[in-house]
Amino acid sequence: MSLDDVEKCVAPGQSGQWNSLYVLLGVILMPVALPFVLMECFYRLRVKRYRNELAEKVVLITGASSGLGESLAHAFYKSGCKLILAARRITELERVKKDLLGLDVGTVTFPPVILPLDLAELKDIPTFAQKALEVHNQIDILVNNGGISVRATAISSAVDIDLKLMVVNYFGSVALTKALLPSMLKRKSGHICFISSVQGKFALPYRSAYSASKHALQAFSDSLRSEVANKGVHVTCISPGYIRTQLSMNALTSKGETYGKMDKTTNSGMRPEKVANRILNAIVCKEKDVIISDLQAKFAYYVRSICPSFYFWIIEKRARRLEKEEAAEQKKVK
Secondary structure (H helix, E strand, C coil): CCHHHHHHHCCCCHHHHHHHHHHHHHHHHHHHHHHHHHHHHHHHHHHHHHHHHHCCCEEEEECCCCHHHHHHHHHHHHCCCEEEEEECCHHHHHHHHHHHHCCCCCCCCCCCEEEECCCCCHHHHHHHHHHHHHHHCCCCEEEECCCCCECCCCCCCCHHHHHHHHHHHHHHHHHHHHHHHHHHHHHCCEEEEEECCHHHCCCCCCCHHHHHHHHHHHHHHHHHHHHHCCCCEEEEEEEECCECCCCCCCCECCCCCECCCCCHHHHCCECHHHHHHHHHHHHHCCCCEEEECCHHHHHHHHHHHHCHHHHHHHHHHHHHHHHHHHHHHHHHHC
């Protein structure tokens, strides 16, 4: 159908009415949309400007052997940073390093250095920090990304599970931060990034130990930020929603075993490359507290703050649904 045929189908005077409506909507919405458009343009220019300053910065990333940590390694490597990649699985770190070295970036890059790190071994962290400092004599950016999750109710989990998650997700990152912070304060320069979770903003059923560890990390980062604000050190706390990684596969059950299943929410989550790029932008722009998630998670965050009773009703319903699903799965196994 041609444009002339379409115009013939429109009643006389109707086209002019629609044009007037479009003009009216434009006049009304333009003042609302314009500030957001300008803010977005300003943000993009700011990111482009500061990204150039990343070249040759020394970046230490924990949990860099897979998932979000691996994607962060790619993002910082492409920006010309000197990477120190840390995790428990050395074989996987070697794979990440090989993949990075095989990239055709088109800019000056530096071979990544890999170091073994088990965040659960708190006594070994000061020694690890010293080794990391000896690589390039400094750490400019520390990304505390390493962590584990859990899939179990509070009553079914032994205290050992809570302790393990607190040690790896909270105390491990805190210990590494404290080990590297003196060198940053001495140079009056540095940036510490904590990868928390939206579950550090609000809690969900079957995640009590995980949510608790992320709430603790959020509180520590907020307090630390205020203490070092006038000392040249910046602190960013990132709270992502569901990311398409192996986090649920590697999560712990109530018995401390590997969960070994891909959650629907995780499988439909954000691409880790997209999240990593947003985290890099947050760091270069020195943003303090950032939520990276879909509208549902952001809605839950604001509902928890504004109308907590409604939020509690929602998660109680979710808890009952999860309980029924778990009971159905157990029947199938039997």
